[in-house]
Amino acid sequence: MKESKKFLLPENEIPEAWYNVIPDMPVKPMPLLNPVTKKELQVEDLYPLLSEEASKQELNTTDRWIEIPEEVRDMYKIWRPTPLVRARGLEQVLDTPAHIYFKNESTSPVGSHKLNSAIPQAYYCKKQGITNITTETGAGQWGCALALAAKHFGLALAVYMVKVSYYQKPYRRSIMQAYGAEVIASPSMSTRPGRRMITENPNYQGSLGLAISEAVDLAHTTSNCKYTLGSVFNHVALHQTVIGLEAEKQMAMAEEYPDIVIGCFGGGSNFSGISFPFIRHNFTGERKTRFIAAEPASCPKLTRGIFHYDYGDEAGYTPLIPMCTLGHNFSPANIHAGGLRYHGAGAVVSQLKKDNLIDAVDIPQLEAFEAATVFAQSEGIIPAPESSHAIATAIREAKACKESGEKKVILFNLSGHGLIDMASYDRYFAGDLANYEVTDEEVRANIANLNIDL
Amino acid sequence: MKESKKFLLPENEIPEAWYNVIPDMPVKPMPLLNPVTKKELQVEDLYPLLSEEASKQELNTTDRWIEIPEEVRDMYKIWRPTPLVRARGLEQVLDTPAHIYFKNESTSPVGSHKLNSAIPQAYYCKKQGITNITTETGAGQWGCALALAAKHFGLALAVYMVKVSYYQKPYRRSIMQAYGAEVIASPSMSTRPGRRMITENPNYQGSLGLAISEAVDLAHTTSNCKYTLGSVFNHVALHQTVIGLEAEKQMAMAEEYPDIVIGCFGGGSNFSGISFPFIRHNFTGERKTRFIAAEPASCPKLTRGIFHYDYGDEAGYTPLIPMCTLGHNFSPANIHAGGLRYHGAGAVVSQLKKDNLIDAVDIPQLEAFEAATVFAQSEGIIPAPESSHAIATAIREAKACKESGEKKVILFNLSGHGLIDMASYDRYFAGDLANYEVTDEEVRANIANLNIDL
Numbered sequence: 001m002k003e004s005k006k007f008l009l010p011e012n013e014i015p016e017a018w019y020n021v022i023p024d025m026p027v028k029p030m031p032l033l034n035p036v037t038k039k040e041l042q043v044e045d046l047y048p049l050l051s052e053e054a055s056k057q058e059l060n061t062t063d064r065w066i067e068i069p070e071e072v073r074d075m076y077k078i079w080r081p082t083p084l085v086r087a088r089g090l091e092q093v094l095d096t097p098a099h100i101y102f103k104n105e106s107t108s109p110v111g112s113h114k115l116n117s118a119i120p121q122a123y124y125c126k127k128q129g130i131t132n133i134t135t136e137t138g139a140g141q142w143g144c145a146l147a148l149a150a151k152h153f154g155l156a157l158a159v160y161m162v163k164v165s166y167y168q169k170p171y172r173r174s175i176m177q178a179y180g181a182e183v184i185a186s187p188s189m190s191t192r193p194g195r196r197m198i199t200e201n202p203n204y205q206g207s208l209g210l211a212i213s214e215a216v217d218l219a220h221t222t223s224n225c226k227y228t229l230g231s232v233f234n235h236v237a238l239h240q241t242v243i244g245l246e247a248e249k250q251m252a253m254a255e256e257y258p259d260i261v262i263g264c265f266g267g268g269s270n271f272s273g274i275s276f277p278f279i280r281h282n283f284t285g286e287r288k289t290r291f292i293a294a295e296p297a298s299c300p301k302l303t304r305g306i307f308h309y310d311y312g313d314e315a316g317y318t319p320l321i322p323m324c325t326l327g328h329n330f331s332p333a334n335i336h337a338g339g340l341r342y343h344g345a346g347a348v349v350s351q352l353k354k355d356n357l358i359d360a361v362d363i364p365q366l367e368a369f370e371a372a373t374v375f376a377q378s379e380g381i382i383p384a385p386e387s388s389h390a391i392a393t394a395i396r397e398a399k400a401c402k403e404s405g406e407k408k409v410i411l412f413n414l415s416g417h418g419l420i421d422m423a424s425y426d427r428y429f430a431g432d433l434a435n436y437e438v439t440d441e442e443v444r445a446n447i448a449n450l451n452i453d454l
Numbered sequence: 455m456k457e458s459k460k461f462l463l464p465e466n467e468i469p470e471a472w473y474n475v476i477p478d479m480p481v482k483p484m485p486l487l488n489p490v491t492k493k494e495l496q497v498e499d500l501y502p503l504l505s506e507e508a509s510k511q512e513l514n515t516t517d518r519w520i521e522i523p524e525e526v527r528d529m530y531k532i533w534r535p536t537p538l539v540r541a542r543g544l545e546q547v548l549d550t551p552a553h554i555y556f557k558n559e560s561t562s563p564v565g566s567h568k569l570n571s572a573i574p575q576a577y578y579c580k581k582q583g584i585t586n587i588t589t590e591t592g593a594g595q596w597g598c599a600l601a602l603a604a605k606h607f608g609l610a611l612a613v614y615m616v617k618v619s620y621y622q623k624p625y626r627r628s629i630m631q632a633y634g635a636e637v638i639a640s641p642s643m644s645t646r647p648g649r650r651m652i653t654e655n656p657n658y659q660g661s662l663g664l665a666i667s668e669a670v671d672l673a674h675t676t677s678n679c680k681y682t683l684g685s686v687f688n689h690v691a692l693h694q695t696v697i698g699l700e701a702e703k704q705m706a707m708a709e710e711y712p713d714i715v716i717g718c719f720g721g722g723s724n725f726s727g728i729s730f731p732f733i734r735h736n737f738t739g740e741r742k743t744r745f746i747a748a749e750p751a752s753c754p755k756l757t758r759g760i761f762h763y764d765y766g767d768e769a770g771y772t773p774l775i776p777m778c779t780l781g782h783n784f785s786p787a788n789i790h791a792g793g794l795r796y797h798g799a800g801a802v803v804s805q806l807k808k809d810n811l812i813d814a815v816d817i818p819q820l821e822a823f824e825a826a827t828v829f830a831q832s833e834g835i836i837p838a839p840e841s842s843h844a845i846a847t848a849i850r851e852a853k854a855c856k857e858s859g860e861k862k863v864i865l866f867n868l869s870g871h872g873l874i875d876m877a878s879y880d881r882y883f884a885g886d887l888a889n890y891e892v893t894d895e896e897v898r899a900n901i902a903n904l905n906i907d908l
Contacts, residue, residue, distance in 0.1 A: 006531060011460065077460060078834055107561065109834040111873065151831050171876035178830050178879055376632050377605050380532055380563040419565065419873045422625035425632055 005088060007250040009081035014073055017065035019241040020057075021276040021348060022234070024283050027355050028061060029347040033309060033320035041319050049219060049227050049318075053124035057235035066238065072120045075152060079108045079115075080242065084250035089378035091398070098401035099256060100394055102414045103247045103274060106381060110175070112416030113270045114145035114230055117239035121228040122149035132225035134218045136160045136186065136211030138266075139338030139386070140172025141416055142230030147179035160186040160194075160214040163206035165338050171420050186211040191218055193315040208342050209314035209328055216317040231267030232312055232321070232346045240273025243413060248277050251411065258289055258411035260397055264389040265293040265302060265360065266340040268349040274413035276348075279357065291358040292397075293349070294389040296340045296368070298436035299332040301325055302353050302360035306447050310344055320452070324350040326438070327446040333436035335365050336424035337385035361396070363389045364435040369428040371395050372418065384416035385424055459542065461704040463535035468527055471519035473695040474511075475730040475802060476688070478737050481809050482515060483801040487763060487774035495773050503673060503681050503772075507578035511689035520692060526574045529606060533562045533569075534696065538704035543832035545852070552855035553710060554848055556868045557701045557728060560835060564629070566870030567724045568599035568684055571693035575682040576603035586679035588672045590614045590640065590665030592720075593792030593840070594626025595870055596684030601633035614640040614648075614668040617660035619792055625874050640665040645672055647769040662796050663768030663782055670771040685721030686766055686775070686800045694727025697867060702731050705865065712743055712865035714851055718843040719747035719756060719814065720794040722803040728867035730802075733811070745812040746851075747803070748843040750794045750822070752890035753786040755779055756807050756814035760901050764798055774906070778804040780892070781900040787890035789819050790878035791839035815850070817843045818889040823882040825849050826872065838870035839878055 022028060032041040046055035057066060068076075087100040105113035125133055133155050137143030143159040150157035159181055166173055166185040176183050186206045187194040193213040197204050204210075212229070219227035230236065244261075251257055261278050263271030271293045281287040293302055301324045310325040312318035325344035326332075332341040345353070352358045368385060371392035376382045383391055390412040401408050418425065427433050476482060486495040500509035511520060522530075541554040559567035579587050587609050591597030597613040604611035613635055620627055620639040630637050640660045641648040647667040651658050658664075666683065673681035684690065698715075705711055715732050717725030725747045735741040747756055755778045764779040766772035779798035780786075786795040799807070806812045822839060825846035830836045837845055844866040855862050872879065881887050 006465065008462070008464070010462070109836075148834050152834070170880065171873075174876035174880045174883070175836060175873070177883060178827060178836055178876075180831055373632060377634055380602050380606070382563075382629060382632055419625075419629070420876070422628035422632075422874070426624065426628045429628070429631060 005086040007084040007253045009246060009249060011077050013246070013249060014076050014080050015068060015242050015245040017067050018238045019245060019277050020060060020064055020066055020238055021280065022061045023064045024280050025351065026283060027351060029351040030322040032347065035311065035316055035318065035320055038320070049216065051121070051124040051128050051130065051226055054121060054235050057238055058233055069120070069123060072123050075119045076242070081246045082107050084247055084254070086254065087379055090375060093374060093378045094395060094398045094402065096398040096402045097405060097407045098398040099407065099409045100398055101251065101254065101409070101411045103243055103411070104414050105243060105270070106414055106417035110141070110144040110148055111419065112141040112145065112384065113240060113243060113273060114142045115148065116242055116273065117230065117236045117269065118145035118149035120239050122146065122153045122155055125226050126153040126155060130155065130224055130226050132156045132222060133228050134158045134160070134215040134225060135228045135230065136208060136215045138162050138208045138341055139165055140169050140176070141339055143181070143183070144172055144175045146228060147176040147181035150181060151179045157181040158218060159183045160188065160211040162186055162208055162211050164334060169420065186214050188214060193217055207314060207331060212313035213315035213317055216313065231269040231342070232344070234346065234348060236269050237272035237276065237346055237348060240269045241276050243270065243273035244275060244277030247274060247411065256409045257287065259408040260290045260292060260410045262292045262294055262390045262393045262410065262412035264340060264386050264415060265295040265345070266386065267342045267344070268346040270413050270415040272346070272349060275358070282357070292393055293358060293360040294393040295360060295362050296335055296337055296389060297362040297364045298335050298438060299326065299341055300362040300438055301343060301345050303362045304438060304440055304443050305344070306443065307350060307354050308447065309452055310450065312344065322347050322350060324353055326443055327450050330446055335436060336421065336433070337368065337389065339386040340389065361393055363392045365433055366435050367392050369433065381414065382418045383414060384418045385421055387415045390415070459540040461538040461707045463700060463703060465531050467700070467703060468530050468534050469522060469696050469699040471521050472692045473699060473731050474514060474518055474520055474692055475734065476515045477518045478734050479805065480737060481805060483805040484776040486801065489765065489770055489772065489774055492774065503670065505575070505578040505582050505584065505680055508575060508689050511692055512687055523574070523577060526577050529573045530696070535700045536561050538701055538708070540708065541833055544829060547828060547832045548849060548852045548856065550852040550856045551859060551861045552852040553861065553863045554852055555705065555708065555863070555865045557697055557865070558868050559697060559724070560868055560871035564595070564598040564602055565873065566595040566599065566838065567694060567697060567727060568596045569602065570696050570727065571684065571690045571723065572599035572603035574693050576600065576607045576609055579680050580607040580609060584609065584678055584680050586610045586676055587682050588612045588614070588669040588679060589682045589684065590662060590669045592616050592662045592795055593619055594623050594630070595793055597635070597637070598626055598629045600682060601630040601635035604635060605633045611635040612672060613637045614642065614665040616640055616662055616665050618788060623792070623874065640668050642668060647671055661768060661785060666767035667769035667771055670767065685723040685796070686798065688800065688802060690723050691726035691730065691800055691802060694723050695730050697724065697727035698729060698731030701728060701865065710863045711741065713862040714744045714746060714864045716746045716748055716844045716847045716864065716866035718794060718840050718869060719749040719799070720840065721796045721798070722800040724867050724869040726800070726803060729812070736811070746847055747812060747814040748847040749814060749816050750789055750791055750843060751816040751818045752789050752892060753780065753795055754816040754892055755797060755799050757816045758892060758894055758897050759798070760897065761804060761808050762901065763906055764904065766798065776801050776804060778807055780897055781904050784900055789890060790875065790887070791822065791843060793840040794843065815847055817846045819887055820889055821846050823887065835868070836872045837868060838872045839875055841869045844869070
């Protein structure tokens with residue numbers, strides 16, 4: 001392991017505005033639809049679900065820059081700006097001419113990038129006089145981040161956590177509880193979709209789609225309560241652009257510009273965060289960076305999914321989103337990168353993929369863990385299983401550079417650390433993990449059953 | 455939670471030399487003794503055990519500043535300098551006029567300050583041509599740090615981990631394995647003291663003292679193998695002074711100087727690291743800072759122990775150290791701050807305590823976890839159970855300021871985060887944890903049985 005070179009920004013370089021990519025897109029994303037009327041979604045349609053400010057941001061297709069409130073920037077200062085690191089140790093192990101950089105979002109107190117959006121979502125609720133918020137969480141990264149943000153702004157929070165994770169990842173549950181949040185295993189009896197599932201299938205272990213339905217139902221049936229979410233929606237991707245905006249300045253400090261930008265991909269939040277501030281320079285023709293979304297082979301919405309209007313949740317409560325989707329009832333294999341087990345991609349990323357402005361790769365589980373181990377031993381940081389998909393992709397590209405002799409500059413987002421995921425590493429070291437693949441036929445069959453009548 | 459203000463130093467402000475407090479002490483510590491001859495220990499006596507450079511540092515009582523090798527500073531750059539944080543959120547919750555600062559050593563890739571000494575210890579072994587190193591670990595913080603340092607310098611590492619922790623804290627074991635280290639539950643059959651214990655007491659759950667004996671025995675019986683350790687010894691405290699040296703500069707950035715400096719206390723490494731750079735200004739009469747070592751009530755070597763020559767390990771392999779001790783065979787209650795379950799204090803701290811130049815307090819387990827929860831909810835970081843003893847002490851002092859109206863400046867060291875300790879938090883939230891106290895009579899009876907013949 002050779003010295004890793006950090007590029008650090010002072011606190012006053014935390015961005016003052018988020019970057020909204022939609023105004024710059026060559027082809028705008030298709031509109032969200034009201035799930036009941038199937039008509040184009042109006043901002044008022046979102047008010048029962050989200051804070052008014054989040055609703056407006058979700059449908060904002062005109063303002064390129066959206067100011068970050070002072071209260072949000074103040075809380076960002078707990079850990080931001082995050083370091084950009086030249087991964088010299090990894091380069092040495094791979095013996096590659098490529099220069100590899102990573103943006104280290106694992107340094108937040110909850111260990112992932114999720115806090116970037118949890119803070120503004122909680123803040124806008126508080127500002128509006130909301131007292132209670134709800135959300136869902138899979139592996140628990142989003143739930144932990146929102147629990148901290150909710151405590152900060154004095155909001156009561158109920159988190160629906162996918163049942164299999166609730167029991168398999170008890171320590172993320174403990175972290176949420178340490179921050180004062182209520183955590184409910186989903187499916188639960190506390191909501192209509194949860195009760196329905198438990199009645200029909202008492203042994204169901206839960207899914208992210210159902211947990212979303214439960215949280216949305218609670219928000220709809222509780223006074224002064226709003227729903228928040230950690231990915232997929234445009235305003236979440238917007239908040240995450242602080243990652244790429246900082247990284248752009250830090251790459252300039254390193255006197256380089258990325259040829260390739262990589263993020264792991266669940267619903268799109270960290271990939272969008274690292275990519276959007278760079279992709280705008282592709283739109284102007286100034287740059288020709290390649291953007292790669294790294295998804296798990298077991299949940300390949302971008303590489304094998306179909307571009308189609310679909311719901312964000314299992315029960316069909318969310319707006320209809322134009323997405324690369326495996327179908328909202330898709331049940332991915334129980335891989336350890338729980339944060340990537342989601343059926344669809346957000347509207348903006350889906351449009352960019354449709355227009356061939358970004359690429360995607362699917363990474364088998366074992367390759368992700370192998371990459372994680374190489375990274376831990378060469379850079380010292382144990383990565384989250386989710387982030388390991390980005391690392392595996394960076395390693396593929398760096399090896400290709402070794403073959404070709406090209407000195408490409410590769411930037412990936414280290415979305416989180418894996419210190420709460422050591423049980424998964426144990427199973428990998430013990431040889432207990434497997435690869436899972438999804439075939440095109442399975443995806444087509446699943447989508448055919450969706451029966452979304454527009 | 456109000457905004458927490460970070461004070462950050464650039465990389466080039468990582469100290470270029472460690473501070474050796476011994477030359478400045480008004481009364482020098484008594485010499486270490488050879489455990490066999492009981493004569494004053496010579497540097498050659500340490501060579502079979504430690505690297506030559508560590509041996510020289512251990513007995514260096516004359517050089518105030520010891521240069522940090524470039525290779526060590528390069529690796530420090532992975533995460534150092536660490537932030538100093540004004541804990542405004544905590545101040546607000548406590549409604550205190552005190553200003554509370556903490557040095558955040560939890561930002562290292564292994565989550566604690568232990569890496570500060572693991573790096574130079576591994577480096578000096580490598581430089582000397584050593585190929586294999588061994589150590590012990592209790593809760594696992596030291597073992598994780600040394601595993602990363604050993605991998606960096608290409609050394610093979612065997613870690614003896616206290617058996618009860620090996621099973622209770624499996625994820626720190628996994629982290630060590632992810633970095634490529636061998637981890638053995640202690641007592642084990644691989645060493646003479648381990649075999650003896652297993653034969654006499656097959657159900658023995660291990661102790662730090664016995665794990666040290668096992669590691670030392672392996673070092674003595676393996677070719678080209680040295681022992682390393684994470685606390686107690688002078689050279690470990692020396693390496694940890696990077697904490698206080700950085701903090702001193704950062705307090706100057708904040709335009710304040712601490713009236714009180716606090717560190718939790720196991721064998722003394724993090725307490726020494728934060729304290730020694732400040733205490734030198736007390737020695738010159740320039741400042742009157744109060745230094746408080748925060749130990750657990752269940753293992754109160756400084757508040758209830760006896761100043762006496764004692765061994766660092768159970769089998770009596772280490773040099774005899776003039777220490778505040780509960781007796782090297784003392785078996786502390788199984789509290790969750792595993793890193794503080796050690797019978798004695800290092801020679802320098804013991805002398806400072808004897809001369810009333812530092813204070814100590816004993817914190818009950820439940821008070822430590824209560825403080826940890828208040829801190830997590832107000833500052834966003836879940837602290838290690840060990841560090842929570844320092845937080846509890848800072849809270850006591852801040853409350854005293856509220857009573858008296860004094861605006862004291864309090865600085866404590868946050869030695870590590872608690873993300874791998876969530877099982878302990880779970881038990882605390884469930885009401886399963888208890889307080890343990892040790893009486894003066896128990897300590898006297900234990901010491902009387904020591905029979906150390908000098």
